[in-house]
Amino acid sequence: MQTITFIGNGNMALSIAKGLKEKYYIEVAGRDMDKLDRFESDLVTRIDKYLLKDFDMTDKTVILCIKPANVEEVGKLLKGKARVLVSVLAGTPLEKLKKHFKTKAVVRAMPNLAASVGASMTTLTGDHRFQKEAESLLGAVGDTLWLNSEKEIDxxxxxxxxxxxxxxxxxxxxxxxxxxxxxxxxxxMVVMRGLFSGFGKLIQEVHPALLKDGVMSPGGTTAAGYAALEEGNVRSACMDAIEKAYKRATEL
Structure with a gap:
């Protein structure tokens, strides 16, 4: 069984590890052994645990799950040259990762919180030699999409x-x-959860505009509610949210 090495033991690392533990052996390196013990307990499977200082990642397949601000600090603690480094750090460019981590290849991945239930939408970019492997790896926690540039992944x-x-x-x-x-x-809450569950399936098959038109009858309840959303600039606010988040990703 192939070993996957996690550098960092936060929520995202745990979510991804939960999706991988049936197919891969998991090892984790972090700063605090008590937290690593809790990570193992939450994962409900045996793993190998190491402290970051002097951890040797020679020829390992590494998933980097630390905070973007800690890239330089953590990079100095590690030894060896990884086979491939798969980073889930938001807004952290490939060049910065290559500068601070010794690795033969780098892939950027952006999973989301749904990885914990195997339903993430994960985007990837980086070294094309590892495209299929990275897609298979992150495919264990949901859908994947390979993008052609770092701007697109941001x-x-x-x-x-x-x-x-x-x-x-x-x-x-x-x-x-x-x-x-x-x-x-x-x-x-029950009705809202049912709404989102059903909508999640519908949106896989039907364009959003067609879904809206299919529900909105002339002068009906949906039309009245929809008008209130437009009056509240919900559409504009959603578009602004993407713009602000994208700009923030480029600043990290």
Whole structure:
């Protein structure tokens, strides 16, 4: 069984590791052994655990899951030259990764929170020699899409990487709206979850504009609610959110 090495033991590392543990042997390097023990416990499988200082990544397939601000510091702690480094760090260019980590190849990947339930939308770019391998690796936690430039993956980060937070806001707001009109909170949550579950399947097959038109009858309830969303500039706010998140990704 091939070994996958995680540098970093945060939530994203755990989410990806959960998707990989049935097909790969997992090892993790981090700063704190107590946190590494909790990582192993949460993963519910045996792993090898190491402290970052002097960890040797020679010829290893590494998934880098640290904070972007810690790239230089962590790079100095590691020894050896990795076979390939797959980075999930938002807005961290390939050149910066190559500068601070010794590796034969680099791939950037941007999974999202849904990796924890095997339903991530992960975008990738980098060394084409490892395209199929990276797609297979991250395919264990959902769908993947290889992009041809770092600009594209930074834009995709703003959409798919940050998107769960935007949709969570919409979900919470819709449920709150139903509660405001008199529906019990627990019932509003059940209805909202059912809405998102069904919509997630529909959007795989039908263009958003056609979905909207299919629901909106003339002078009906959907038309009234939709008009309120337009009056609130929801469409413009969503587009602005992508722009702001993209710009932030390029600044990291």
């Amino acid at each position: 834009i995709a980060t703003a959409l798919a990487g940050s998107g769960p937070a935007y949709l969570a806001l919409v979900a919470e707001a819709l449920a709150d709206g139903a509660v405001k009109q008199g529906l019990k909170r627990e019932d509003a």
